[in-house]
Amino acid sequence: MVSPSSITKLVFLACFVLFSFSDNLVTGQSDKVQLNLYYESLCPGCQMFIVDELVKVFDSDLFTITDVKLVPFGNAEISDNKTVICQHGEEECKLNAFEACGIKILTNPKSQYKFIRCIENDTKNYEQNCFQGFGDDQKEVMNDCYNSDLSKKLILENAKQTMSLKPKHEFVPWVTLNGKPLYEKLNDWVAQVCKLYKGKAPLPKECSSGSVLSETVKTTSELQFSYVNDAMIIN
Template sequence: MASSSSNKLVFLAFLLLFVFSNNLVAGKPQKVKLNLYYESLCPYSQKFINDDLVKLFESDLHRITDLKLVPFGNAKVSDNLTVTCQHGEEECKLNAIGACAIKTWPNPKMHYWFIRCVEKDTKNWESSCFKTYGGEKAIRDCYSSNLSKKLILGYAKQTLNLMPKKEYVPWVTVNGKPLYENYEDFVAQMCKAYQGKAPLPKVCNSSASAKKKVLKLQVSYGEDFHH
């Protein structure tokens, strides 16, 4: 009986070793953490979401990326937990809508496209984005309840506790490290940070050969800043 149990243990040990080794050979991707801290009515946040971040899903880069969107930006939280946004109440609303979209569709491949739709037309998004992507009841229910406030306060905590602290929006980090003025070059930075066993995404080869400098503009936190 003891011999039979020992044989089973040996068999299980070899099976686990085989599965572990097979995973290494297969090269399961090790995800690179890409975080975007933004606010909905900041034109530079809108540009990054619409024109730059879309590269993630229009290429094979998404397979090695763990994307996290954090809609709070330069907002402030008072002692009584009232949130005030840099661009007024409408921005607070759209930040909350973004938070509810992320809650409704946890998969970045789904909530990114809805948020991008909102950011492309912040005035008329309701007539087009719900029709295109759905989720209207879940997002409206989330927004009209206390859930949206809880979500925003959670994002506030993440944003305000950043180390090093956020200096402007959009604020982009790769594996927790801010890209500063090079945030629009996030593709190259993602490729550089990738340590997985699988081959690099094809976009990494093209981005290396097509590098170009772009004028960088950021939104400061100062009270006297106006768009």
């Protein structure tokens, strides 16, 4: 006969195992390198990094060792009444909110990136060009998101994430790898991702490709950073 104390211990052990298993599922533990990009939509350097640099993750085997998180907010400010004021004016606020909706609705990382890259590559004509391949239903859902309170909630959440960075961000594009900022030294971000990867899978060929690394040095040296203390463009 099993004693009450033994039953209690078994119940406790079962609960502990279940909690631990559930916790691991929730946290989504991954051995990939976490690349977070904090940006604002009309910042020239942000556009260049999204269009010309991040494409290297999604068009190569770097995707197998890298998780990318896009956080549109950048150097915007929040007024006392929760109004968002963007560095490059109202159009940037609109695009930030629309992109936040796209990131929320398109849960597949490659789809997210494809959508955001299309917008940042042509911010004037994105409504005509950037919904191809996603379907009318998704377009309608994204428009509904943008026109509802959800878009503001998403931007306020992005603001919270951006403003709670430690150390604080000084400019955009602000890139962190596993939580640590690269500051202005983005010239070797691909090499840094390869160096940080500690998983069991073989390193992708891009990690030993001199052409990829030299191209990164060339393109990121031309980035135009938008600093936190730069003047706001009010329109």
